[in-house]
Amino acid sequence: MRPARLWKLANANLSRELGALAVSAGGVALGIGCLVFFLALGRGVQRVVRDVFPVSARELEVVVPQVGIGSLFGDVRLDDAAVARLRQIPGVAEAFPRVALRVPAVTRYNGPFFGREIRMGLEVVGVGIPSELIGADARLPFVDPGEGGPIPVVVNRRLLEIYNKVFAPQRGLPTLTDSMLVGFEFPIELGRSYVAEKTLAGAYAARLRLAGFSDRAPIAGLSMPLQAVRRINARFGQDTGGYSSVLLRAQRSEQVGEIASAVKRMGLDLDESERNRALQIGAAVELVTLALSLLAALITALAAVNIAQAFHAAVRERTREIGVMRAVGATRVDVATLILAEAAVTGIFGGALGVLLARVGGLLVDRLARTGLPQFPFKPETFFDFRPTHVALGILIAVVASLAGAFFPARAAAALDPARALSEG
């Protein structure tokens, strides 16, 4: 049977049964709409999770084990020699040592702040990182200026988001952007703590200058040039010559497992707390998406059952017509193909409608979220991530479900005894 003729006949039959077709296609559309909606929602939420907890599949955080035989004997250190050995591990592309600011520090700021007067006092947590780690995120030179110069700092971009969405609205402070803040200077007192007994002898004042925002910077605290932190630690006799941690970047994500094993063989450990948190949240989102997708699949399966009933009824009604077709030269395969073609058209329409419903549903939910939900950190513009693959998958599943539903009716139609069909229809 030639496709153009098949389409003509199928189209004629479908136009006759437009009501039943609309019900069948509507059922498929509902199932596919739910499926595509939940898949896009799942992907969208995953994207938000990745934004909040960015985890590189190629990176590992190496630390000294907190309790271990090696550390007891003092022979496991993250010093330059260890970093060199880590760089030698096959598959390691880069190693970025980090060192914690081991002295207390506070910032006290009384003065103008973008059109407002503020009084602020904070304990500062600092960490030294190499400039290569943040690269172009630092928009001012990220090097140790030496004693007396303002120390450049880089802040994790998520802190700015939290300030803008939570802190600023509550305190009536202005919303800020990267560009507004870069170059902003504020004082710091190194060696001083708000807990009096923690303050060290020789505490001194210095200045910090915001050099940029970066997702690469640790979220807790201010990132300073590695040499600056080592210099400050040394000034207070706290430089041990070792690092707090080393970030390893693999050449390929598949090599991470082997690198992790090699790190552990060296007696070192991995800090996977942030990665695990992101993975756990990601897994929870995946699980919910899967459950909702299964629900959608169930709706689609019910739609397939509805299609089976509709086509069974159609075949019963068209018994004589099928007999006529057989009489003028249709084979059993022709008859089955015709029924399945009608089902495929139903599926395509249902699938397309379902995708459209999902898209419209997504737009509505986003609109409601924009107007109805309060501002919160990392609130996305959209909770959905619709992709061309969703459209293709939706229509494909719709067609498969429709074909599955019409399979037995098509088989029954093909098996009709033409003589009986002509007599009884």
Add this chain to the structure above:
Amino acid sequence: MSAIELRALRKRYPPREPGGAPQDLWRGLDLTVDEGEFVAIEGQSGSGKSTLLHAVGGLDRDYEGEVLVLGERLRALSDARLAALRHARIGFIFQSFNLLAELTALENVLLPDYFGDGVPDAARRARESLERVGLADKASARPTALSGGERQRVAIARALLSRPPLLLADEPTGNLDARTGEGIIGLFRELHREGMTLLVVTHEVRVSRAASRVLVLREGALFPDPRLEGSA
């Protein structure tokens, strides 16, 4: 050369009641229809006339004996080959016309072209067929807009699309008034004169009168009808 050969054709229906005897529809029919013959088969309702036509058209193969049509042993043919035989070499006409309501008259005539390898030059042939049955001006009409006679003529045009050598008609004038029926019978005469083989099942004497041979199917056997035989 024979167009149709029935050899010892038997068909039984299962008993109506448990423990009863099977019902014989045919008790060993033998018939030869030569090419170019116009044979009418009469018989009472339920005598098996339509079933016989279905057997000759390969629509019913549940019988004992042999049916040879245009040199093909029907029982030996696959579904595809049987469909191809019906498609290209056998035309069917039914009492209730059996047109597809969603298609126009022209599209109904083209129905055989939808299947198999289609019909060569189908569009031109379809228009010629409609012209031949006097419905050239009704090509775009749906069956619901046609009279009974017009519908039957569309059905005949459909049966003629493939220019088959054999035409099988089941009560072709059964649903038509006398005047319209005469027109259909005239058309059959014309086709017969052109050399087409016709096997027509009917209970109307006016149809039988047009045939070159008339048989009566009675109690499972075929008998020549002495009243009308050779009257054409």
